[in-house]
Amino acid sequence: MCFMMIGCKYIANxxxxxxxxxxxxxxxxxxxxxxxxxxxxxxxxxLPRIYDTDGLFFKIAWLMALFIVYxxxxxxxxxxxxxxxxxxxxxxxxxxxxxxxxLWHFCDHCQMLVPPRSWHCKVCECxxxxxxxxxxxxxxxxxxxxxxxxxxxxxxxxxxxxxxLATHVNLLIIDEQIRRQYVVLxxxxxxxxxxxxxxxxxxLNISFIINIYACILSLIMLGYQxxxxxxxxxxxxxxxxxxNQGLLGNFMAFMGKRGLWTFISPSIRSPxxxxxxxxxxxxAPTTF
Ligand SMILES: [Zn+2]
Ligand SMILES: [Zn+2]
Numbered sequence: 001m002c003f004m005m006i007g008c009k010y011i012a013n014x015x016x017x018x019x020x021x022x023x024x025x026x027x028x029x030x031x032x033x034x035x036x037x038x039x040x041x042x043x044x045x046x047l048p049r050i051y052d053t054d055g056l057f058f059k060i061a062w063l064m065a066l067f068i069v070y071x072x073x074x075x076x077x078x079x080x081x082x083x084x085x086x087x088x089x090x091x092x093x094x095x096x097x098x099x100x101x102x103l104w105h106f107c108d109h110c111q112m113l114v115p116p117r118s119w120h121c122k123v124c125e126c127x128x129x130x131x132x133x134x135x136x137x138x139x140x141x142x143x144x145x146x147x148x149x150x151x152x153x154x155x156x157x158x159x160x161x162x163x164x165l166a167t168h169v170n171l172l173i174i175d176e177q178i179r180r181q182y183v184v185l186x187x188x189x190x191x192x193x194x195x196x197x198x199x200x201x202x203x204l205n206i207s208f209i210i211n212i213y214a215c216i217l218s219l220i221m222l223g224y225q226x227x228x229x230x231x232x233x234x235x236x237x238x239x240x241x242x243x244n245q246g247l248l249g250n251f252m253a254f255m256g257k258r259g260l261w262t263f264i265s266p267s268i269r270s271p272x273x274x275x276x277x278x279x280x281x282x283x284a285p286t287t288f
Contacts, residue, residue, distance in 0.1 A: 038164050162215060
């Protein structure tokens with residue numbers, strides 16, 4: 001994960017346009033192909049071998065899987081479509097009021113004053129309101145407006161990959177014949193790929209390996225995001241506690257007025273308490 005982040009940051013700084021052209025489609029494709037693969041292998045291959053296809057558990061599993069995929073892809077799309085760019089503000093809010101002017105700072109790239117907590121992104125080529133980080137999986141910057149979608153996208157990626165992993169483990173326990181076909185468990189069987197192997201088993205093995213990776217990746221992403229949500233900080237300013245308004249205040253500032261209910265669907269309306277230009281601090285910001 002660290003190597004991936006350092007590598008991405010290096011390429012993004014060296015050549016932002018090429019970064020957007022190559023890394024964005026690859027990362028988005030990884031999520032889309034991975035989701036289709038997990039879903040197909042899990043629902044059409046693994047689940048019928050575990051549960052009675054006419055039983056209640058099978059139907060509940062189908063409903064849960066559809067709910068998770070809807071929220072995973074829905075939040076991913078909503079994160080991409082809801083821009084947190086300073087330029088997405090109404091024209092009159094892109095200029096500070098006289099009483100706010102001392103809190104805004106000048107961006108050399110945009111050649112304009114930008115609100116507190118806004119920082120420039122070389123890939124997006126604009127300043128982002130309460131910029132958290134540039135996300136390759138949603139092909140956009142995560143900031144004030146779209147943070148909620150990014151957070152739930154990460155949560156659903158983790159829930160989905162955890163449940164998928166649990167299904168793999170369940171199948172491993174109950175079906176010895178399938179267990180013998182898991183390449184990861186019988187490393188010497190890696191060479192099975194060189195021998196004829198059914199498409200189903202190849203998909204099962206690939207999905208198992210990607211599943212482990214997705215589970216760890218989403219856990220690390222959550223490991224960064226939960227403290228940021230809890231303390232009202234950002235990925236790049238994890239020790240700036242000036243904006244901490246308490247758990248409920250921070251939650252509302254990030255998720256909007258409906259708070260936790262945004263967990264249910266990206267389509268739930270949850271207006272944010274402000275437009276991303278007015279940040280209350282516990283103490284007056286230091287002036288340089
Ligand atoms: Zn800028
Ligand atoms: Zn960006």
